[in-house]
Amino acid sequence: MITGIPKEIKAEExxxxxxxxxxxxxxxxxxxxxxxxxxxxxxxxxxxxYAEVGAEIVAAPKEIYDRAEMVxxxxxxxxxxxxxxxxxxxxxxxxxxxxxEELTHALIRSGAVAIAYETIQKTDGSxxxxxxxSEVAGRMAIQQGAKYLxxxxxxxxxxxxxxPGVDPGMVVVIGAGTVGTNAARMACGLGAKVYLLDMNLDxxxxxxxxxxxxxxxxxSSPSTIRDLVSRADVVVGAVLIPGAKTPRLVTxxxxxxxxxxxxxxxxxIDQGGCFxxxxxxxxxxxxxxxxxIVHYCVGNMxxxxxxxxxxxxxxxxxxxxxxxxxxxxxxxxxxNPEIRLGANVVHGRVTYRGVADAFGMEPASIDEIxxxxxxxRA
Numbered sequence: 001m002i003t004g005i006p007k008e009i010k011a012e013e014x015x016x017x018x019x020x021x022x023x024x025x026x027x028x029x030x031x032x033x034x035x036x037x038x039x040x041x042x043x044x045x046x047x048x049x050y051a052e053v054g055a056e057i058v059a060a061p062k063e064i065y066d067r068a069e070m071v072x073x074x075x076x077x078x079x080x081x082x083x084x085x086x087x088x089x090x091x092x093x094x095x096x097x098x099x100x101e102e103l104t105h106a107l108i109r110s111g112a113v114a115i116a117y118e119t120i121q122k123t124d125g126s127x128x129x130x131x132x133x134s135e136v137a138g139r140m141a142i143q144q145g146a147k148y149l150x151x152x153x154x155x156x157x158x159x160x161x162x163x164p165g166v167d168p169g170m171v172v173v174i175g176a177g178t179v180g181t182n183a184a185r186m187a188c189g190l191g192a193k194v195y196l197l198d199m200n201l202d203x204x205x206x207x208x209x210x211x212x213x214x215x216x217x218x219x220s221s222p223s224t225i226r227d228l229v230s231r232a233d234v235v236v237g238a239v240l241i242p243g244a245k246t247p248r249l250v251t252x253x254x255x256x257x258x259x260x261x262x263x264x265x266x267x268x269i270d271q272g273g274c275f276x277x278x279x280x281x282x283x284x285x286x287x288x289x290x291x292x293i294v295h296y297c298v299g300n301m302x303x304x305x306x307x308x309x310x311x312x313x314x315x316x317x318x319x320x321x322x323x324x325x326x327x328x329x330x331x332x333x334x335x336n337p338e339i340r341l342g343a344n345v346v347h348g349r350v351t352y353r354g355v356a357d358a359f360g361m362e363p364a365s366i367d368e369i370x371x372x373x374x375x376x377r378a
Contacts, residue, residue, distance in 0.1 A: 001325040002032045004068030006061045007039040010075045012283040014042035014306035015313065017072040017093070018321075020049040022314040027054035031325045034058050034068055043310040065089070072321060074313065075300060076103055087111030087347075090329050092321065094118055094133075097344055098245040098358035099272040107345040113329050119243040119352055120320065120342040127242060128338070129320065131178050132312035134267075136302040138182025138238065141265045144301075145171070145234035146190065148263045148287060148294050155294055156261025158233045161191030168192050172228045174220060174249055174274060175238035176203050179267050181211075183236045188212040195228055225249055230257040237266040237274025243344070244354030246271040252290075260292035269297045330373050333366065340366055 003026060005017050016039050018026075023033045035055045037047060047057050058064060065071060065084035073093035077085065079102070085091060088111065095116040097104045107114045117129035127134075142160075149155035149169065162168035171187040173180045176198035184196045188211070196211070197220035198204055204217045211217070218224055229235050229250055239246055246268040255277060266278045273279075277290040281297045283304055288295050302309035320339060324332045333340040344352040349364035356363035 001069045001328070002034065002067055003321070003325055004034040004064035004071045005036065005039055005055075006064045006071065006073065006081075007036045008074055009061075009078050009080065010300060013075050013300050013303045015074040015300075015303050015310045016040040016043050016045065016306075017074050017313070018318070019043075019311055019314045020045055020053050020055070022318045022321075023050055023055045024053035025318060025322065026325065029322055029326060032056065034064050036061055036064055040310070043306040045310070070321075070325060072317070074303075074310075076100065077106075079106075082106040082110070085110040085112050088113065090115060090324065092117070092317075092324065094130075094270075095344055096270040097350075097352070097355045098243060099270060101359055104345065104350065104355060104359065108348050108350065111348050112345070113343070113347070114345040115324070115329070115339070115342040116243065116344045116352070117317065117342070119344060119354075120338050121242060122338055127178075129313075129316050130240075132316045133302045133309065134178035134240075135182050136305060136309050136312065137267050138179040138236075139186045140301050140304065141179070141183045141236045141238070141267050142171070142186040142190065142234070144286070144296050144298075145187075145236065145263045145265045148296055149233060149261070151261075153294070154261065154287065154289060155263060156233070156259060160187065160233065168214075169233040170231055171195070171234045171236065172225075172232040173197065173236045173238055174225060175240065175268075176200070176207055176217070177238065177240055179240070180236065180238035181207065183238060183267075184211065184215050187234070188215050192234075195232075197224060197228075220249075222249075226254055226257070229254050231259075232262060233259070234263045234265065237264070237268050237278075239268055239274050240271065242354065243352050244271070245358050246274055248272075248274065248276045250275040252276050255291045255293050258291075258293050261294065263294045263296060266295065266297045267301065269299050273297065330370060334370050334374070340370075 070090035160169035
């Protein structure tokens, strides 16, 4: 299979979909890999490194789309790329379609096979391609929250860890999945007083045995959130419903009860955001204020540490990319239920319920589509 790796064009996105080491594995499996010129440069991977392991360096993204049977991105295709996507082409990337109606309709019109990293799911409910970036984003959320608490950054001037004789800062993390747990661990390591909220009691029981003593596990509810955010210095929104739009858990009214100069970090902004006042920001303009509360809502946080993120992402995506390339998407989905759950839009039909529900559509059955395809082959 011909696999294409275009350069990311989303604002300030420095990652690349595959490292040279990943390309080498694809080539050893007999596949052709096209890499756009300078696609890996911002992550520290030069064209020569790709060429040495068998990649073909191409000059323009259109050539990638014209020739590749599967296109691998990090972030979702941008509007400039919509017309490049063709019928039957596999688009394998983070899509977050439930928060992006324009892209959803563009993929429907294209007739492509859109497989989302974030909805590939194991039988235990884990999200293997989202996990590495969630680990990065969770840890970065606390770094950013601590930075924007500084007065020079618009914050109230609180040091999260405190010092002897002075209370530490208070961090509230909403959602105890991978992002939330990593954020809580990082905040605990700095010495903050940390509240970690979730609605899964079994998850809270497990975390109570493994989290540091300065992490307090609470069942999430509107009243608990309302109480804690009024006292918090940093609030991290880390809620995820796979493939679906994120619920708004911190309202505008709650902001009015918060301390001026406290910080909201919305890691879920790609899926619509956890806070009513959230709107997507960029690394060059990462924050804005509402009612005196600093909001950090960068949609591609791991792009700021691109080398770490690119290696971590390739480690996770490569086995799935190899399987899709070796078998083709139909056989790969038929044999691997994890990949089948990654199907979001196939041949003009939305196949993932969370995406369909976000836009009032009736989802198509990927199993039926695969059965029809198998019948045609026969």
